[in-house]
Amino acid sequence: MELEDHNEETEDRAVEFLKPAKRERFIEIVVPMLTLMTIVNCVIILVLVMNIGRKVNGLEQQMIVLQSNAAINAARMSEAEDSDLSESSEPVDVADIDGNHVTDATEAADIVEAAALEDTHKWTDREDNSADIRRVYLTFDDGPSANTDRILDILNQYGVKATFFVVGKEGYTEQYRRIVEDGHTLAMHSYTHKYSEIYASLDAYKEDLTKLHNFLYELTGEDCNIVRFPGGSSNTISHVDMWELIDYLNRENIAYFDWNVSSGDAAGGGKSTAQIKKNVLDNIDQFNNAVVLFHDAAGKDSTVDALPAIIEEILESDNTVLLPITEDTVRVQHLHE
Template identity: 30%
Template sequence: MHAPHRPPRHPHAWLPLLLLSQLLVAGIWWRWGWGVGLPSMLATHALAWWGVLAPGAALYGPVLARLPTQDREVWLTIDDGPSEDTAAILDLLDAHGAKATFFLVGDRAAARPELAREIARRGHGIGNHSATHPQAWFWALGPGRMLREIEDAQRQLTAIAGRAPRWFRSVVGHTNPFVHAPLRRAGLARVAWSARGFDAVQGDVDKVVSAIERDLAPGAIVLLHEGAPHGRNVEMIGRLLQRLDALDYRATLPDGDRG
């Protein structure tokens, strides 16, 4: 399955565009007054926030949200591990002949290195999901902290798995303007998703799987989680794999991630 791997080439291109937009707003305000100037300013600020909060927004840098294929293939991506669920999820994937990419948190992988190595040994992909998973504040991290979150995780995961991750997923999907410079340095491409069931917070297996199934299509990138407080992620992934088999979808990895 081909997936365009596109690390950012111009991670600071947003800055002159932002400055230009605010100069235009200032000119509009001066020429037509606050009645036009204020809505113009709010519109530019809303666009900037959309670029941060919308997981598939490419305002600040490239992002992959769907794979360019017409084959009945999907890319399963599992966030937030390693966890107590990892071993059971690996067994389920093996039982269904499915592959997945695990977007691991660096500190959690360092605490459970045997699980991270087992993911790689069984032929699955490992992606970078930050070093500490600062869920509440990732959207607001400055350039120094953002660099540490991404580069520390990259070093940790490379040392444990023996292979550098190629893909990055932002925490909670939020991507502020400071994400892409570290991605360029590390050769990482950002991945979003096109199918999700909110399985990190929703404990109803049927609702989660039904929501994902509604968005399935050739090339779908499916967002899944492990280790959620409701304790039902393993059951959800097992049920989803059954549905994929019934619908004749194959869960596979992008070409460059296949062992």
């Protein structure tokens, strides 16, 4: 028993003796390991955090790119919608012959189409250009307007006679009469000059022209028998076959005239005085009978401004005369037999 006790005692002592040594070893080995692991962990976590940060940054940038792409697409779509709207609604800058904004989209489209054709029509018929005398006919469509008196003054100043294809307008009695009294040809164009109305049917055209004929007869005593179709006989806007209308005019002994030289003053926006002058003077030489298209409608001021120089140059040309259109004038017609 004593020995056992001693042994136990020895063991306890040994344990007690060993314990601090173990602790020291533990501390010596484990603590640096733990510290190292902690440092390594911290480094790993730091690297991970930096990586995540980078990824988040990348994601954010991707988000920004996506958002801006979406914004650009949305803007494009709204632009497209806007342009669709402006196409389907009435054009903003189309004016009628009085210079008033046209609210009817169909009529506005017809005006733009007809004006473009009037300005760009190319005469394709062969023309004998061998005559000794060149005849030039200045013609003015869509009046009277405030510009008509200015044009009449210029024509008087040079002693030149011209042709006026007029529309029906109240308040211009003096101008209709002055055209006749000054020796010019008073010719018919259309009473309303509304394409969608006059070219709806043969009857509609007849009614419009008869109204204009009677209106002019009452004002001036002239029995007008010369006409120009609005947009010309080659227009692409009529809902009636133009030959039906031509047959009607032939039956009524009314002569229709188109043009072979365009001053280019039909379309809205206005050509410059220099351009109008060039369009006329560069092209009349091609014809023995040059019928020149101008407009004395409201707002066509550059036409008036171009006129003196045009007349002067024609008068200075050899073997050239300026005349008003009559029944005997060589028919200049886009559509003819």
